[in-house]
Amino acid sequence: MFYLHHIPAPAVLRWVGHMVLAVLLLLLLSCEGADTQQKSIGEPTADYVPERTPYVRAASLVEALEEKDSFWVDSVFNALTPDERIAQLIIIEAFSDKGAKYEADVMRLIKQYKVGGLIYFQGGPMQQAKLTNKYQAASKVPLFISMDAETGVGMRLDSTVHYPFQQMLGAVADNGLIYSMGAQVAEEFKRLGMHINFSPVADINNNPKNPIISYRAFGEDKLDVTAKSLAFMRGMQDNGIIAVAKHFPGHGDTDVDSHHDLPIIPFSRERLDSVELYPFQELIKHGVGGIMVAHMHIPQLDATxxxxxxxxxxxxxxxxKNDLEFKGLVFTDAMVMKGVTKYFETGEAEAKALIAGNDILERLANVPKAIKAIKQAVANGELSQQELDRKCKRVLKAKQWLGLDKYKPIDLNNLxxxxxxxxxxSTNRALAEAAITLLKNEKRALPLRLKRRAKVATVGFGLKNPSAYQRLIQEEINTTDFVISRKANKKEAAALSKKLEKYDIVIVALYGPSIRPSSKLGYSKQATALVTKLAKSNxxxxxxxxxxxxxxxFPGIEKSRALVMAYQPHYHAQEAAAKLLFGRIPARGKLPVTVNGHFAYGDGISKGVPLIAAP
Structure with a gap:
């Protein structure tokens, strides 16, 4: 047996001191260990590097999606239920002009189901901004805000800028102007608290009978379509907006509108590789953030x-994803379109879309049905929970890349x-002047040279009052202005024809039924016949x-003394046409599509300098 009194007193004191020190040290380490363990379960410690590393924004969305999960992504993801993780993959429609009842329904989907985002359609900028602030404040996770704005927010909202449609841009040689347009559209999006533009249209419209793409495409040449799609995409993405190229794998060569039916694309993979897929391949190589998949049946790729x-x-x-190695976000086209709903029930279609590989479902008919069907697909083993979780985290990564981890409401001042x-x-004016295309100019009819006492008439077809084009012409020369309906009857057409006989020059402006370009102008036989008669009058x-x-x-329009394509009726196009008429600007535009045997892709009498009239 060992007794302390056998040890000299000084040694005993030293031994006791060491023992006390050791016990205190053990207690301290025990407390630190318990504290560390507690923090790792709840709030991580400051030196927990993987979760506390400051977020560094990647140069592109695609890079951001490939990075490891961040602290913000993990914390938000862990706070979501399985149903809410599915809902993050859903973008619902929103209008800002449908009133309180409609807005309450949108709010219900945000609060009850925690949907991931909105796609805005028609309305006004102030009301949309107010609604966005309201919806974001109510959302558990900041919302994606998107728009189908191929021509800028003016395509959907009043009191905002409307840029040209793609066909008009297809006539422009300087793609730097298209980049500038994309950059300005991005600034508009950011000012309205939006993040995703379902544009550019990368379809090659090589079918003149296409009822849905047509003027929405840059043209029929794959190199032109690609270069202009890239310019527009870069303009937006360089300025912080996700561009979504559409409609994969190419909706240009069809005569069926997928809004109303399911188009069938009969082409082989070799044909698709050489034509339709080319713009998408190049956009993927250059980092496009999103691609929208169209509702089309392509038996050569999937015979189901x-x-x-x-x-x-x-x-x-x-x-x-595999062959073209696209790493960005894959969006469906609207899930309310007949191209998908004709053969598949709501819910079933959304589940199959996720199983197929899409990341985000756009514009659903019924959110709860979709979530229920997707959960059933997981239960059936058709879709794994791990895959859904991965998609959800990709959405959250995109939101953080967009800055939604530090969300701020829209400032309504000076909106x-x-x-x-x-x-x-300035950009709209430059685009219109670069696009104006001179297709005919017999005996140097343009620039306009008037003989003494020459009588000039202007005629606006499709108008009730003289147009901006007619007013601009009258500022330069004395004219008599006429207007006539597109639906003119025999008596009206004959009366105008009679009046025009006494004029030496007749300046004709042809308009469609809308500010948007049209597939069918809707001219009566009598109005069309009058256009033909004037074209043949020399x-x-x-x-x-x-x-x-x-x-x-317009049969016989190719016989016009001079024929100009202005592509759209907005003011800048009318101003450019008037300037060309008097030799103030050069003719630089080239026809981006083949119309018929008289007017082919690339046509356009081009002059490097303004067609200045001789004194």
């Missing part, structure tokens, strides 16, 4: 009967002024302010 490409694993996973900057007006200078394909609706 009546299966839209959106629901096809061989097309989404196989072609887009209208900020959405209508002077630079937008005194008509005709300008079409609409879709280039509609030239084919």
């Amino acid at each position: 009967q009546n299966l839209p490409s959106t629901l096809s694993p061989p097309i989404v996973k196989g072609l887009l 209208y002024e900020d959405l209508n900057p002077s630079v937008a007006d 005194k008509a200078i005709i300008t079409l302010f609409d879709n280039a394909y509609t030239l084919d609706q």
Whole structure:
């Protein structure tokens, strides 16, 4: 037996001191260990490097999606239920002009189901901004805010800038102007608290009878379409907005509108590789953030009967993700379109779209049905929970890349002024002047040279009052202005024809039914016959302010003394046409599509300098 009194007193004191020190040290370490363990379960410690590393924004969305999960992504993801993780993959429609009842329904989907985002359609900028602030404040996770704005927010909202449609841009040689337009659209989006633009249209419109793409495409040449799609995409993405190229794998060569039916694309993979897929391949190489998959049946890629490409694993996973190595976000086209709903029930279609490889479901008919069907697909083993979780985290990574981890409400002050900057007006003018296309100029009819006492008339077809084009012409020369309806009857057409006989020059402006270009102008037989008569009169200078394909609706228009394509009826196009008429600007535009045997891709009498009239 060992006794302390056998040890000298000084040694005993030293031994006791060491023992006390050791016990205190053990207690301290024990407390620190318990504290560390507690913090790792709840709030991580400051020196927990993987979770506390400051977020560094990647140069591109695609890079951000490939990075490891961040602290913000993990914390948000862990706070979501399985149903809410599915809902993050859903973007619902929103309008800002449908009133309180509609807005309450949108709010219910945000609060009850925790949907991931909104796609805005028609309305006004102030009301949309107010609603966005309201919806974001109510959302558990900050919302994606998106828009289908191929021509800027003016395509959907009043009191905002409307840039040209793609066909008009297709006539422009300087793609730097298209980049500038993309950059300005991005600024408009950011000012309205939006993040995703479902644009550019990367379809190659090589079918004049296409009822849905047509003037929405840059043209029929794959190199032109690619270069202009890249310019627009870069303009947006360099300025912080996700561009979504559409409609994969190419909706240009069809005569069926997928809004109303399921188009069938009969082409082989070799044909698709050489034409339709080319723009998408190049956009992927250059970092496009998103791609929208169209509702089309392509038997050569997936022979499953009546299966839209959106629901096809061989097309989404196989072609887009594996073969083309697309690493960005894959969006479906609107899930309310007949191209998908004709053969698949609501819910079933959404589940199949995720199984096929899409990341985000856009514009659903019924959110709870979709969530229920997707959960059933997981239960059936058709879709794994791990895959759903991975998609959810990719959505959260995209939201953090967009800055939604530090969300701020939209400032409503000076909103209208900020959405209508002077630079937008300058860009629209430059685009219109670069696009104006001179297709005929017999005996140097342009620039206009008037003989003494020459009598000049202007005629606006499709108008009730003289147009801006007619007013601009009258500022330069004395004219008598006439207007006539597109639906003119025999008596009205004959009366105007009689009046025009006494004029030496007749300046004709052809307009469609809308500010948007049209597939069908809707001219009566009598109105069309009058256009043909004027074209053959050897005194008509005709300008079409609409879709280039509609030239084919005027037999004999190729016989015009001068023929100009202005593509759209907005003010800057009318101003450019007037300037060309008097030699103030050069003719630089080239026809981006083939219309018929008279008007082919690339046509356009080009002058490097303004067609200045001789004194």
